[in-house]
Amino acid sequence: MAPGAIEDTAAIVPPISETGLKKNIAPASARDALDAAIARYTAANQRSLELHRLATGSMPGGNTRTQLHTSPFPLCMRSGEGYQVTSEDGTTYTDFVGELTAAVYGHSHPVIVQSLLKTVTTVGINLGATIAQEHVHAAAMCERFGLQRVRFTNCGTEANIHALAGARAFTGKRKVVVFAGGYHGGVLMFAGGKPAANNIDRDDFIIARYNDVESAQAAILQEGVAAVLVEGMQGGSGAVPGTREFLKGIEVAAKEAGVVFILDEVMTSRVAPGGLAAIHDLHPDMKSFGKYLGGGLAFGAFGGRADIMATYDPRPQTSTPMPFLTHHGTFNNNTLAMYVGHAGLTEIYTPQVCTEFNAMGDRLLRDLAVVTAGTKMCFTGVGTVLGSHFTAEGLQTIERETAEDWTLKELFWFEMMESGFWITRRGSIALCLGTPESELQRFVACVAEFLKRHASLVVVGTKD
Numbered sequence: 001m002a003p004g005a006i007e008d009t010a011a012i013v014p015p016i017s018e019t020g021l022k023k024n025i026a027p028a029s030a031r032d033a034l035d036a037a038i039a040r041y042t043a044a045n046q047r048s049l050e051l052h053r054l055a056t057g058s059m060p061g062g063n064t065r066t067q068l069h070t071s072p073f074p075l076c077m078r079s080g081e082g083y084q085v086t087s088e089d090g091t092t093y094t095d096f097v098g099e100l101t102a103a104v105y106g107h108s109h110p111v112i113v114q115s116l117l118k119t120v121t122t123v124g125i126n127l128g129a130t131i132a133q134e135h136v137h138a139a140a141m142c143e144r145f146g147l148q149r150v151r152f153t154n155c156g157t158e159a160n161i162h163a164l165a166g167a168r169a170f171t172g173k174r175k176v177v178v179f180a181g182g183y184h185g186g187v188l189m190f191a192g193g194k195p196a197a198n199n200i201d202r203d204d205f206i207i208a209r210y211n212d213v214e215s216a217q218a219a220i221l222q223e224g225v226a227a228v229l230v231e232g233m234q235g236g237s238g239a240v241p242g243t244r245e246f247l248k249g250i251e252v253a254a255k256e257a258g259v260v261f262i263l264d265e266v267m268t269s270r271v272a273p274g275g276l277a278a279i280h281d282l283h284p285d286m287k288s289f290g291k292y293l294g295g296g297l298a299f300g301a302f303g304g305r306a307d308i309m310a311t312y313d314p315r316p317q318t319s320t321p322m323p324f325l326t327h328h329g330t331f332n333n334n335t336l337a338m339y340v341g342h343a344g345l346t347e348i349y350t351p352q353v354c355t356e357f358n359a360m361g362d363r364l365l366r367d368l369a370v371v372t373a374g375t376k377m378c379f380t381g382v383g384t385v386l387g388s389h390f391t392a393e394g395l396q397t398i399e400r401e402t403a404e405d406w407t408l409k410e411l412f413w414f415e416m417m418e419s420g421f422w423i424t425r426r427g428s429i430a431l432c433l434g435t436p437e438s439e440l441q442r443f444v445a446c447v448a449e450f451l452k453r454h455a456s457l458v459v460v461g462t463k464d
C-alpha cells in the first residue's frame with residue numbers, strides 16, 4: 001500500500017453511518033460483506049423491487065436491455081437533472097453511469113431542451129423525406145472526425161453492421177478481424193474470445209488478442225480478410241485503453257494487406273475533439289459512432305473514405321463496378337437526432353469544452369491511482385470514461401480481458417450507491433458535463449474509505 005494513501009482521505013469523507021455501512025466494518029469475508037450490502041439495498045429500495053415485480057409480468061425478467069438487469073433487482077430511476085439522477089425510491093445520485101457514455105450533456109441541458117422543443121414545434125417529427133439538416137450535421141461530423149463521407153443509423157450496432165457490409169462490398173472479401181473482449185453492439189460481442197450466441201455472421205470472424213500487435217498482425221494478414229474492427233479503448237471490457245503501438249500496428253498491417261481498418265469510436269469519440277483517433281494520430285479507413293452525437297436520442301453513424309462509402313451511393317454508377325448496398329431505416333434521418341445532435345456537438349461540446357472536460361477525467365484517474373495503490377483495486381480509462389477493476393494480483397493497469405473478483409466488484413457497486421454514486425455494476429464510469437469537481441473529490445474519498453473499510457479483503461497479499 002502506498003504510504004498513507006488510504007488513511008489520509010478519511011477526514012473528508014462525509015459521514016455515512018446512517019446508511020448502515022459503518023456497522024459492517026471488518027466482515028468475515030467479501031461474500032458476507034456483499035450479502036449484508038444486498039440486504040441493505042433491498043430494504044432501502046422497496047419501490048424499485050415492486051416495480052421490478054410488475055415488469056416481470058410483461059417483459060422476460062422484467063427487462064428490455066440486458067446491461068441494466070442487476071440482481072436481486074435493478075434500481076429503477078425516476079428522473080434526471082444535470083449531473084444527477086433520482087430513483088423511484090427517492091434517492092438522488094451523482095450520475096457516473098452517464099448512460100454508458102451517451103449522456104455527455106447530462107440530463108436536460110438547456111441547449112438540448114431548447115433544440116428539442118424548437119424541432120418539435122417548428123419542424124415536426126420526421127417528414128418522410130430528406131431534410132436540409134442532414135447534411136448540416138453530416139458536414140459537422142465530417143469536419144470534426146476527419147471523414148470524407150458519413151451516413152446515419154439508429155444506433156452504434158447498426159453503424160458497425162453497415163460499416164462491415166461496406167468493407168466487404170469494397171474488398172470483395174468476407175472475414176473480419178476483431179478482438180477478444182471487444183464489444184461492437186448487441187449482436188457483435190466477443191467476450192471470452194468467442195462470438196456471443198446471438199451474434200450475426202458468427203463464422204466470419206477471426207478473433208485476435210487485444211493489445212497484442214503480433215496476434216493482430218497475424219490475423220490481419222490471413223487470406224480473405226475484408227476488415228479489422230477495433231475499439232481504441234475496450235469499453236465493454238472495462239475501459240481498457242489500446243496502446244498506441246497496438247493501434248498503429250493494426251493500421252500498418254491493414255494498409256499493407258489492403259484490409260479496411262475500422263475504428264469503433266462509438267464510445268471514444270468523446271475523449272478528445274477528434275476522438276480517440278486524434279490522440280494516437282490514427283488514420284483509419286472508416287469509423288463508427290453513436291451515443292451523445294444524437295444529442296441523447298437514439299443515434300449512430302459510420303463514415304470515412306469516400307471510395308469505400310461510395311458502396312452506399314444510390315445514384316446509378318457509371319465509373320465504379322462496385323456492388324451497390326442499400327441502407328434503409330425509417331429513422332435514419334429523423335429530425336430530432338439531426339437537429340439536437342448538431343446543437344449538442346457544435347454549441348455544447350466544442351473542442352475546448354471537450355478538452356477541458358477530459359482533462360478533468362485525467363485528473364480523477366490520477367487521484368484514484370493514488371488511493372488504490374497497494375490494493376486489489378485499480379481504475380483504467382481515457383479522459384472522462386473510466387473502469388474500475390479488482391484483481392487478485394493487484395494489477396495497476398489492465399491490458400486486455402482479465403479475470404476479476406466479481407464479489408468485490410459488486411460490493412463496491414452496492415456501497416458506492418450508499419455513498420450516493422450511480423455507477424454501472426461492472427464498474428464503468430462516464431462523467432456528465434457539469435459534474436462539480438467537489439463531487440469527484442468526494443468520490444475519491446469514498447473509494448479510499450471503501451478500501452480502508454475492507455482493508456482485510458483488498459490490500460494486496462490478503463485473502464478473502
Ligand SMILES: Cc1ncc(COP(=O)(O)O)c(C=O)c1O
Nearest residue numbers: 155156157184185235266267290
Ligand atoms: C464500442 C461500442 N460499439 C458499439 C456499441 C453499440 O452501440 P448501441 O448501443 O448504440 O447500438 C457500443 C455500445 O455501448 C459500444 O460501446
